[in-house]
Amino acid sequence: xxxxxxxxxxxxxxxxxxxxxxxxxxxxxxxxxxxxxxxxxxxxxxxxxxxxxxxxxxxxxxxxxxxxxxxxxxxxxxxxxxxxxxxxxxxxxxxxxxxxxxxxxxxxxxxxxxxxxxxxxxxxxxxxxxxxxxxxxxxxxxxxxxxxxxxxxxxxxxxxxxxxxxxxxxxxxxxxxxxxxxxxxxxxxxxxxxxxxxxxxxxxxxxxxxxxxxxxxxxxxxxxxxxxxxxxxxxxxxxxxxxxxxxxxxxxxxxxxxxxxxxxxxxxxxxxxxxxxxxxxxxxxxxxxxxxxxxxxxxxxxxxxxxxxxxxxxxxxxxxxxxxxxxxxxxxxxxxxxxxxxxxxxxxxxxxxxxxxxxxxxxxxxxxxxxxxxxxxxxxx
Numbered sequence: 044x045x046x047x048x049x050x051x052x053x054x055x056x057x058x059x060x061x062x063x064x065x066x067x068x069x070x071x072x073x074x075x076x077x078x079x080x081x082x083x084x085x086x087x088x089x090x091x092x093x094x095x096x097x098x099x100x101x102x103x104x105x106x107x108x109x110x111x112x113x114x115x116x117x118x119x120x121x122x123x124x125x126x127x128x129x130x131x132x133x134x135x136x137x138x139x140x141x142x143x144x145x146x147x148x149x150x151x152x153x154x155x156x157x158x159x160x161x162x163x164x165x166x167x168x169x170x171x172x173x174x175x176x177x178x179x180x181x182x183x184x185x186x187x188x189x190x191x192x193x194x195x196x197x198x199x200x201x202x203x204x205x206x207x208x209x210x211x212x213x214x215x216x217x218x219x220x221x222x223x224x225x226x227x228x229x230x231x232x233x234x235x236x237x238x239x240x241x242x243x244x245x246x247x248x249x250x251x252x253x254x255x256x257x258x259x260x261x262x263x264x265x266x267x268x269x270x271x272x273x274x275x276x277x278x279x280x281x282x283x284x285x286x287x288x289x290x291x292x293x294x295x296x297x298x299x300x301x302x303x304x305x306x307x308x309x310x311x312x313x314x315x316x317x318x319x320x321x322x323x324x325x326x327x328x329x330x331x332x333x334x335x336x337x338x339x340x341x342x343x344x345x346x347x348x349x350x351x352x353x354x355x356x357x358x359x360x361x362x363x364x365x366x367x368x369x370x371x372x373x374x375x376x377x378x379x380x381x382x383x384x385x386x387x388x389x390x391x392x393x394x395x396x397x398x399x400x401x402x403x404x405x406x407x408x409x410x411x412x413x414x415x416x417x418x419x420x421x422x423x424x
Contacts, residue, residue: 056193057260058168059100060156062149063093063111063119063175066424068409069341072396073354073373076424081175082118085339086348090131092176092339094122097138098131099182100173103190106137108160109175110152116142141288144303150314151306153259154270154277158285161263169196171260172311178348180335188228192260192328195229200326201261201269201319202229205253206336207329211244214340214406216255216312218327219247225326232325235317253329256336259311269315269324277314280306341405342389346371360392369402396423 063081067074074080081093088095097107111119119140126132141159143152153172160168171189179185188204195202205218216237223231235255239247270278280302287299319325330336337344345354346369360374363381370388372380382388387402400408412424 056169056190057100057104058160058164058170058263059104059107060153060160060170060172061093061096061100061107061109061175062152062156062172063109063115064143064146064152065176066412067176068412068424069406070339070345071408071412071424072391072393072398077114078118079115079176080339082115082122085345085354086178087354090126091122092178093119094126096173096175096177097123097126099179099185100171100189101132101136103186104136105168106139106160106164108139108141108156110141110143110156112146113142113144116140144300146308147303147306148308148310149257150274150309150311151277151281151303153311154266154281155284155288157263157266158281159288161267162285164263166262166264166267168263169193169260170263170266171258173258174256174338176339177256178335178337178339181333184334185330185336188328188330188334189260191226191228192326195226195326195328196260196262196265198226199262199265199324200225200229201259201265201315201324202326202328203232203316204256204258204260205327205329206256206334207332208248208252208254209332211241211248212254213238213241213244215338217244217247217252218255219250219252220327220329229326229328231323232320232327234320235312253327255312256330256338257312259316266315269319273318274307274314277306341408342371342391342400343402343405346389346402371402 065079066076067080070080082091084091109119123138127134141156157170160170192202192204216235218235219233220230221233225231284299284302287295316325337348339345354373361379362372363379364370365383367382367388368386370382373391374380375393380390380392382390389400389402391398415424
């Protein structure tokens with residue numbers, strides 16, 4: 044990371060929102076409820092995925108709002124301090140942490156952050172929501188794509204950033220764009236589709252569909268107006284919460300908790316993007332493969348990014364890979380971990396858990412977490 048990229052520009056166009064939640068169950072046992080993947084340095088860059096996200100957005104952001112749960116607030120605040128103390132992040136950049144009382148999925152988190160930004164900076168502010176645990180290869184190219192999305196957002200569109208597919212992946216949802224150009228670099232969205240089977244994914248890629256990376260750039264007034272139309276009760280509650288937020292009075296805190304926990308659990312895709320797309324109100328800016336976006340969603344994705352096939356932690360595991368192309372090894376100690384003759388093997392050795400699988404089965408790792416929960420072994424999750 045270059046410290047020169049940490050200074051927000053004087054005419055920053057964006058108020059960035061980073062929802063930081065979830066346990067990253069497909070990366071168990073590295074990622075757990077107490078230490079989810081966004082807090083980890085999984086890529087060996089010297090910063091966590093969250094820290095990398097903040098630094099990536101800082102040069103084009105007037106403010107950054109991170110929404111996280113009570114269990115992770117202290118760690119998130121600690122990582123922000125570390126960036127500032129190291130001179131990687133300007134002390135002048137407005138970076139705030141919003142602690143949601145409980146997880147209600149992405150729409151309440153993004154909606155609350157948007158209401159708080161609107162309250163502080165005005166309803167004409169442009170907000171952008173970006174996951175805390177994704178990775179970008181070419182950050183300059185990515186920022187250029189985001190700024191194109193800002194232009195479309197200023198024209199009243201909820202603007203998503205689609206990723207030009209490199210394969211017919213079944214791990215992502217897809218976006219179908221029309222030929223209609225609504226802003227420089229932005230096309231009108233026809234529809235969003237859920238994760239498809241491989242045969243359908245192949246058709247989508249051949250037809251020019253984009254991967255849905257779950258990134259949205261939009262006017263604060265656009266978000267709040269659509270919420271008021273589509274989910275009036277949620278919009279009213281979020282407005283009330285924003286007016287109460289930050290109060291230290293115990294009675295106010297209780298009111299906030301009760302109101303928050305009454306909100307529905309719903310993702311922004313289902314709450315806004317899909318219905319607004321049906322009305323012609325969603326645009327997409329395509330990020331080319333050169334941006335090298337990854338959701339770091341499972342060990343297959345992580346293995347692709349760690350070309351040496353190993354993630355060494357603690358005193359450093361000693362991986363020995365023999366005739367095992369595409370294998371991935373992660374170790375917490377100085378013991379030797381050898382894989383012989385197993386292509387695409389995945390071995391993750393932690394102090395209290397050992398995972399052995401293959402890249403082909405990487406999406407199924409979350410079933411281990413589900414099984415542990417069903418057996419009452421939550422302490423391992």
